[in-house]
Each structure stands twice: as C-alpha cells, then as structure tokens.
Amino acid sequence: MMPLTPMPTEPLVEMRGLKTHFHTDDGVVKAVEGVDLDIYPNRTLCVLGESGCGKSIMARSIMRIVDAPGRIVEGSIQYRSAEGSIVDLAKVRHGSRQLRQIRGQDIAMIFQEPMSSLGPIQKIGQQIAETISLHRDVSRKEAKEIAIEMLDKVGIPRPRERFESYPFELSGGMRQRAMIAMALSCQPRLLIADEPTTALDVTTQAQILDLIAELKEEFEMGVMLITHDLGVVAQVAEDVAVMYMGKVVEKGDVYSIFERPQHPYTRALLESVPKIGGEKRDRLPAIRGMVPHPLARPTGCTFRTRCDHFMPGICDVNEPAMVDIGDSQAACFLHLEKTHD
Numbered sequence: 270m271m272p273l274t275p276m277p278t279e280p281l282v283e284m285r286g287l288k289t290h291f292h293t294d295d296g297v298v299k300a301v302e303g304v305d306l307d308i309y310p311n312r313t314l315c316v317l318g319e320s321g322c323g324k325s326i327m328a329r330s331i332m333r334i335v336d337a338p339g340r341i342v343e344g345s346i347q348y349r350s351a352e353g354s355i356v357d358l359a360k361v362r363h364g365s366r367q368l369r370q371i372r373g374q375d376i377a378m379i380f381q382e383p384m385s386s387l388g389p390i391q392k393i394g395q396q397i398a399e400t401i402s403l404h405r406d407v408s409r410k411e412a413k414e415i416a417i418e419m420l421d422k423v424g425i426p427r428p429r430e431r432f433e434s435y436p437f438e439l440s441g442g443m444r445q446r447a448m449i450a451m452a453l454s455c456q457p458r459l460l461i462a463d464e465p466t467t468a469l470d471v472t473t474q475a476q477i478l479d480l481i482a483e484l485k486e487e488f489e490m491g492v493m494l495i496t497h498d499l500g501v502v503a504q505v506a507e508d509v510a511v512m513y514m515g516k517v518v519e520k521g522d523v524y525s526i527f528e529r530p531q532h533p534y535t536r537a538l539l540e541s542v543p544k545i546g547g548e549k550r551d552r553l554p555a556i557r558g559m560v561p562h563p564l565a566r567p568t569g570c571t572f573r574t575r576c577d578h579f580m581p582g583i584c585d586v587n588e589p590a591m592v593d594i595g596d597s598q599a600a601c602f603l604h605l606e607k608t609h610d
C-alpha cells in the first residue's frame with residue numbers, strides 16, 4: 270500500500286446526492302441512487318462493488334456520457350477548475366463548449382474498450398500528437414516527440430514505428446495502451462479509469478498502473494479507478510468507495526477500509542484480500558445470494574437480503590444513513606445501534 274499522504278484540503282470533484290436513472294418500458298432502473306463522494310487531487314479513489322452496482326454509470330455521469338434513456342435526475346457534481354471556479358457537471362448543458370472543454374482538457378476517461386475513444390481512420394501517433402498540440406504550447410515536432418515518448422511509456426514497443434500505425438493494425442492490448450497514452454497525454458486534472466487494465470497481461474497492467482501513479486504525483490492528478498482487482502486496490506488506492514445497488518455503502522482511506530471494514534458488504538468483498546505469502550486470490554469472491562434485480566430493489570437497506578446481520582423491523586424498514594466510524598463512513602444499522610447504546 271502507498272504511504273499515507275496528507276489529505277489535500279479541497280476536493281477536485283464533490284458528488285452530492287447524485288442520482289442517475291434509466292427510464293425503461295419495464296420501470297425505472299436506479300443505476301446511481303444518491304451518491305456522495307469526493308475525489309481529491311494527487312489521490313487515487315478506487316471504486317469497488319459487484320457487477321451492476323452502478324460504478325460505470327456513476328463514472329459516465331461525471332463525464333456526462335450516460336447513454337439514453339439514462340440521465341442524471343438529481344444531485345450535483347461540483348468540479349473545481351484550475352482557476353478555482355466551481356462548475357456543476359450535472360447541470361452543464363450537453364453539447365456546450367464548456368462541457369467539450371472540460372472533457373478534452375480537464376477530465377479524461379479510459380475504458381476497457383479502447384475503440385470507443387480512438388478514431389478508426391487516423392494514425393494513432395497523429396491522434397495523440399494532435400491532442401498534445403491542442404492542450405500544450407508546443408511545436409508540431411515537439412508534440413510528435415512527446416507522443417512517441419507516451420507510446421513508449423505505456424509499453425508499446427518500437428514507438429517511433431507505431432506512431433504511423435492505424436488502430437486496426439494494432440492488437441487489442443496495444444490499442445488499449447494507445448488509448449491510455451492518448452488520455453494521459455493531455456495531462457488531465459482528473460482521470461477516470463473504468464477497469465482500464467482488465468484485458469491486459471499482468472506485466473503491462475503493472476506498467477500502466479505505475480505510469481498512472483507517476484503522472485498522478487507529477488501533475489497532482491486526481492484518479493478515480495474502477496476495478497474488480499483487490500490487489501490493484503491495495504497497490505494504488507489512497508481512498509476506497511464500496512458501491513452496492515447504486516449507493517456508496519462504505520468509504521474511507523484504504524487502510525481503514527482494508528483493516529477495519531465496517532459494512533457487512535465490504536467485509537464480504539474483502540474476505541479474500543491477498544495476504545503476503547498466502548494463497549493468491551485477488552478477484553472479488555462470490556458473496557452469498559445474488560444482487561437483486563434492478564427493478565426489484567429491496568426496501569430499507571438494499572443489502573439486507575444477503576446480509577448475515579439482517580435485523581427484521583429495522584433493516585427492511587428504513588434506509589441506513591452514512592455514519593462516521595473511526596476514519597471511515599458506512600451505511601449500516603449495526604453501527605447506528607452501537608452509537609445509541
């Protein structure tokens with residue numbers, strides 16, 4: 270784990286009460302259902318949770334790239350610009366200049382699927398060099414050299430030759446690296462990475478995570494990393510948020526979360542944290558039962574249907590609020606009970 274760094278005072282992004290819903294013919298899918306979360310400069314926030322819990326839709330809400338029929342229905346995403354002004358990304362108009370500028374320059378996102386951000390008909394080196402020219406005060410020649418350096422940094426062999434390749438000429442892994450090079454080359458203030466290295470081999474994955482960490486320090490970049498890999502979390506996170514059915518059920522610094530998880534869901538997720546010298550099992554383990562259907566959200570605490578600590582008459586009646594427990598926060602009635610003792 271990273272050494273403890275002092276918490277910067279002002280977050281780069283503050284999400285408050287964020288709700289992103291999909292109005293479908295069958296009903297309303299509450300993909301994100303009241304998320305409060307902060308992302309700080311020079312810190313990596315890892316977002317954990319089983320498939321379908323709303324990680325990607327939350328990330329895409331920040332970038333304002335949620336596909337129809339999904340839309341932000343409530344809440345705010347306060348983004349602090351380099352000049353110190355605050356922009357509510359939840360309210361910025363689609364297609365506006367401001368949004369385009371923030372997306373191209375301030376916030377970059379990398380996905381598991383690289384073709385979504387690489388243009389198909391332009392050489393990858395040129396795409397990267399153009400991004401660099403757009404955002405930095407450098408000559409064309411310098412932009413090309415920086416692009417080649419970025420291709421090299423993400424582990425693309427013979428980067429000078431690859432500069433001239435088209436995306437379709439590269440293997441999936443190489444395309445993934447090119448996309449990451451492109452996202453990082455505009456020196457974003459916030460990088461949102463949605464399982465960016467899942468499809469890559471372990472060595473490349475480690476290289477890319479190192480590169481992200483390096484750039485994070487160098488440019489005080491805030492990072493939100495979505496991953497299923499607890500080994501990655503242990504390696505790169507300063508902060509952790511655990512999501513379940515569209516809500517953050519626990520959040521805190523990585524030490525508190527790993528050493529003293531408070532929510533029964535977090536405990537279940539972390540049961541197989543890789544132990545040094547122990548058996549290596551760093552994928553999320555299976556948790557008893559199944560995530561309920563998104564259109565059949567349980568009343569009260571949504572995790573109660575799978576929770577070993579379910580308290581009838583309490584957990585199924587009210588929604589637990591986030592409470593402070595030591596250095597972290599969790600939304601669970603077990604802790605409310607304790608504070609009432």
Ligand SMILES: Nc1ncnc2c1ncn2[C@@H]1O[C@H](COP(=O)(O)OP(=O)(O)OP(=O)(O)O)[C@@H](O)[C@H]1O
Pocket residue numbers: 291293298299300318319320321322323324325326327336337338339563
């Ligand atoms: N286009 C859509 N229409 C309706 N529901 C959707 C749509 N896209 C996503 N959802 C729903 O939103 C919820 C959150 O999905 P999301 O993709 O954010 O999950 P996730 O945590 O990223 O999962 P994974 O780990 O599998 O990537 C899910 O219930 C999903 O079915």
Ligand SMILES: [Mg+2]
Pocket residue numbers: 324325326463
């Ligand atoms: Mg996802």
